[in-house]
Amino acid sequence: MTFAKKALILGAASAVTAGLAVPVIAQSSSISGAGATFPAPAYQRWAVEFAKETKKQVNYQSVGSGAGVRQFHAGSVDFGATDEELQEKKGEFTAGAAGKRGALQIPMMGGTVTPAYNNPGCKNLKLTQAQVADIFLGKIKTWDQLKCGKGPITVAHRSDGSGTTYVFTNSLSCFSPEWKSKVGTGKAVKWPVGVGGKGNEGVAGLIQNTPGSIGYLNQAFVKGKITPAAVQNKAGKFVLANDVTGAAALNSVKLDARLGGEDCNPAGANSFPIASFTWVLAYKTGNGAKTDTIKQFFLWGLSPKGQAIAKQLDYVPLTGAVLARARAEVAKIGK
Template sequence: MSLPPQQTIPHLRKACLPVGLVALTLTISACGGGRRLPSLNGAGASFPAPAYQRWAADYKADKGYLVNYQSVGSGQGVRSFLAGSVDFGASDESLSDQDFKAGAAGQRGAVQIPMLGGTISPAYNNPDCTDLKLTQAQLADIYLGKITNWSALGCPARPLTVVHRSDGSGTTFNFTNSLSCFSPQWKQQVGVGKAVQWPVGLGARGNEGVAGLIQNTPGSLGYVNQAFLRGDVKPAALQNKDGQFMLADSKTGAAALNNISLDERLGGEDCNPKGAESFPIVAFTWILAYQSGQGEEKAEAMRTFLLWSLEEAPQQQAAELGFVPLTGDVLKRAREEVAKIKG
């Protein structure tokens, strides 16, 4: 299986290659003349990485500007953003009130802009078990270590290997947030977090790593963004709040996202959204940007890239990669938030 790359750095044509890495941060005036915007460097969530990295390549082709995105997980992305070591961060968990006051965010001001939605799907590799359907209680019991054999799920008997994230992750936050709604025992014993003390299982870094471990471990089950469902990494249908078994896709994700209310800072989540057509584990993913302190050109570069990303074509491109595009009031509010980014 060809998994999404860890990073994408769109390259200049050979005639315009910069000398040394430092040149990547400079204005690119040698390739085409005229005023050019500086490159952008961001880091964070692996959940939206396939979309962000595709956008970086398409944005370079469309506008000629460089964006580099490092898929390092939401936890590291927020830490880098608060430290001021990146031009933008990315997270699958909205910032806390404390985060908004901490480090570079507190000094320079911060905005969090929803860029996409996505589902977090149970994913498994078991050729002997097709069309797997899981209740919410069964999914929690698998991660509690109470279900250890595929026979308990109506499949031929074989040991069940649990896979989870080993790094701090917004994907994990949203997944464990839903497990806490699905299971009082999970809520009491394990709880919610970007990183938790897993009762059982093997860990891997990033959605990429979890998908790769599932791919290489027959009899395994984990959780990934639907964009990583491919090859031997199959989706399991999950029972929603209304009792319906749904697969993760753009339609079921959109139905769920439309039932999530965002606050004045455009943050928010729902651990088990209502709706007969809703997939039960769904979340927005955010880009974190500074309101000030980056200079006029860098601020313009951020606004230009973000507004381009919120246009119809990039959003639909993300949908083809397995994400849920923004629509309606959320899209309008996201564009308004971009306007708060100043020099």
């Protein structure tokens, strides 16, 4: 798919989900969700195609995983979305509305988080895991140090609470003891260096408009002047993020009873080392007249058509046992 076609599709999705020129429909046929920016292009494209087929409306607000979980706990949305699994030990399955109505966590697709840059003087950048950490620690300050181009490096990172940040910093904590001790893992961290942008969209905008910059993005946002860097994996191979290397990584992740699971540095010669599932959060009860629409939308996303769209937009589609478990979890959503 060309960038122009992707832009047209995502633009159409944004228009539809923003409520522009949408006919009035029954409340039971209209649902709203909010959360991760990571999967937003897929959810918004799904909403467009789902509406065409069913005449039912899905409004997805790309506000970041942190805000999505908060809205889910507040009960202000029909579903939430996050790139960081909910934590039992933090009480995230029992907080607020989730505790009253029951919480389900359903993987919808996978994705990679890749270092990405804008430097015409640097072609085919290859980074060791230590180098990735040192760039974001501010220890590597110039492109000369990477032996790829010239001039200072501008680091771009997220300014909002973000599952993408959680996935990225979780891997950096595995890559670098210094990162783990000084910065650590989280949806929001105290960055040693750099400028912040809101959402994957904001970071992509910073990189796009700043020659000499490098940041981290979900693979689906790497386009235009933005180039992905190859990263050395646990097996010592330099690999680029794509659906094949992402699938190799995610296939090594074991999901628990709540369908949560992660690996900060997955094994395998073809694995991209920074990869994660992304989940929707649903209520087991209290969905009322919207129950069927919620279940129908999730199952549509988990259908061959929905997963093919995810792959088309540079996500990693679910397969095999994970896909079967996700569909079985959707069946638990009740009125």
